[in-house]
Structure formats: C-alpha cells, structure tokens
Amino acid sequence: MKQVLYCGLILGLVPFQVTALNFASIAGIRPDLTLIAIFLIGFLGGEIEGLLMGVLLGCVQDLFSAGSLWVNLITKGMIGILAGLLGRHLASATPVTVCAFLFVLSLLSGSTAALWIRVEDDLSGVSQVIQSVVLPQALFDAALGTLIYWVMPGRRRRESEFGDEMALFGR
C-alpha cells in the first residue's frame, strides 16, 4: 500500500505542483508540496524512506524547473534525512512542533538553494530573495504541512503510541 502511495506521489505530485497549484499562489508564491511530502514521509517513515523519496521527488522537480539538475535532488534528500532523524529522536510530536520544524527546514532548504543558485552567478540579492521568496514560502509550507499532518491517520497512531509509552512509565 505504501509503495503504491509513493509511486502515486512520484507520478502525480510534481505535475500537480506545476499545473493546479498555480491557482493557490499568494503574491506569486506557491507552497512546495514536494518539500511537505518529503518532510512528512521522513518524519513518519524514517531516514531511508525520507532520503529516497527526497532524492526521487527532488529529481522529478528538477526536471520541471529551469534550474540545474541537482539543486532540489540534494536539498530534498537532506530534508528527508533530517526529517527522519527528527521523527526518530523527538519524543512528543504535536502539530505545533511539526509546524516549527517544517518552517525551519523549509527556510534552511530555501536559503541553501538560493545561495547555490546565486553562487553560480553572483551573491548579490540573496538577502532580497530570502525575504521575498524563501520566508513567505516557509510560512506557507509550515501552515499547509501542519494542516496535512493534522488530518493524517499516521499522526494519531504516533501520538497514541507516545501516550501508551508515557502511561507505561506512569506519567
């Protein structure tokens, strides 16, 4: 079942992002659905799943972007690993923590990509790009990602497991 879902994401997520998501943009900024998906996969499924899906979805995203063929592949792969590590080591995951981590990771990934893209030309205007593109997108990603996490069945299972563990320790 999971494999089918992942295949569906690889085939459908980027096409959805380049077509239908244009109507969900605010001031020309769209949320990065692939980043949200990779974060949630890594967070709930572990580092390997996060990294593999990050690399695959990042590769597809690069194919439908005007930039170099490796920027998203690497940044999204790293997001997958970091999300997996966070998911493994975080004792209590609530929508608020997911929102905070997603915001920070989106900001980190966006700033890294902005720096790499500008390094190829020159470093002028990076701060402007971070202010006008990276920051609004991080806010957008965090809000949408939290909403998706909120409605996901995996979240309740993870939170109830945590509740059971706490009950075992008598807390």
Next chain:
Amino acid sequence: MLRALSGTTRLVLLLLILLLSVIFLLPKQTRAVLQAIGQPVSAVIFFPVELLTALEQKIFGVWDEYVALRHVREENRQLRRDLGSLQKQNADLRESAVAAQRLAGLLEFKEQFVPQTVAARVIGRDSTNWYSGVILNKGDRDGIRPEMGVMTTAGVVGRVVKTGPFSSMVLLMTDPHNAITGIIQRSRDEGIVEGTSQGRARIKYLPLLASVRVGDTVVTSGLTGGFPRGIVIGAVLSIQKEEGELFQSAEITPEADLSKLEEVLVITVPRSPDAHADAKIGKS
C-alpha cells in the same frame, strides 16, 4: 544520532549521502548522467502534467459555464434550460472565435516574420519559486533545443533552457537569470536585457551618451541568441543614469503579458534563409 539505526540502514544511508556528495561536488561531470536518467522520467511525468492541464481547463470551464450562473437559473426556472444552453453556446462560440482570432494572428505573424517556428501550448509553470519559467507541450521530438527563442505575437517571451522528449522548459525574459541582446529601436543603441526580481526587465550597458527616452521601444538585436532582429521586447519605463557610472540602464515593461501565456512560438531557426545566404556571401 546514527547509533540508533541498524547496521544495514546505516550503510544504505551512508551510501546515499556519499552519492549526494558526489553529485554536489562534481555537478558538471554528473550532469550528463542526470540528463540521461531525466529524459525517460520526464517523458513519463509529462502525461500526468497533460492530463492535469486538461482536467484543470475542464473544471474551470464548468465553473464559468454552470456554477456562476446557478443563482440566475434559480430565479428563472422557466427560462433556465434555454438561457443556459444559449449562454453555453454563446460562450463556446466566443471562446472559439477568440481562439481562432488568436491562432490566426499567430499564424499570420509566423508567416510574415519568422521563417521557422514551432507553435506550442503552455501547460504549466516552474515547479519551484526560484525561477520564472513555463513548461511547453513540445520537446526534443518536435525539434526544440535549449537556447531557442520563444515569443508570442506581442513580443519576446524567453528562451528554452531544458528539453525532454515531449516537453520543454522556458525561462521567461523577466527572470534575473535570463539575458538577451537588445537595441533601442529609435536610437539603435545596444545593450543587454536582463530580468529583475520585480518581474520586469532592464536593459543594461547602454552608452552614457545614448539618447534613451521613456516610452522607447526595445527590440532584439539579432546578434546573439535564438532571436531574429527586430522582435519587440518591451517599452522603456524609466531610465537610470548615475554619476560616475560608465553606462546607463533603463527599466522595461515587457510587451507580452507573461502572466497569461497560452500559446507561444518557439523559434527553431532565428534567421530567414535569405539572411543565411547573405551571411554566407558576406563570409566568402
């Protein structure tokens, strides 16, 4: 942190990180490999993109034709069917007329100005917020190659930066990573047109003594890139001339409405056969 992982998982993770490091450290060497992998993947992903574009058009068609008129229909139950069908017919006919007019204009323009072009439809936008780009439904199989110029009847749109078997990626002229050689049509002063982060364009490196005026038309110079000479880029909006600078620059409003692109022409051969013949004679 890695200690918590099992041996195999740790190995797989490290191998994948190593692979990513190789891609990061040797981007030029790995580009060919990534391109080879990307070609079939892009061909497969193209079909969901086409499907979603068609679905999106259908949904918006339904919205325009039916949902927006629901209240009118409730008030006029008796006239609902006639009115609805007539409005639908009317909208269909208008849409067809507008499309026919647009396509006829495109065809006429194609015949008049540019000898070899391929008409393509815009099916999507860049998958990231980093670039101002559009995706076209024509690719390698239709003869489209990177660096080819893209235009509409109004003027320059951008240039092709990536191609797949069935699709291609166009970087719009308003993207800061784009550069086209242009000239001020009235004074014939030459400069480089680059995109700005505000979604406009700027012609740079104009000589200090160049007489540029607000409203002047900027056209392609035809010297480099995939454009023939004389395609409209835009009109001068403001001029920046600072003391101590060697050049002046001017902000341009693009002539083509880049936010509402539907059909475009990809210039496969930027110069007419006559121009090629002239160039050959010149060389000999």
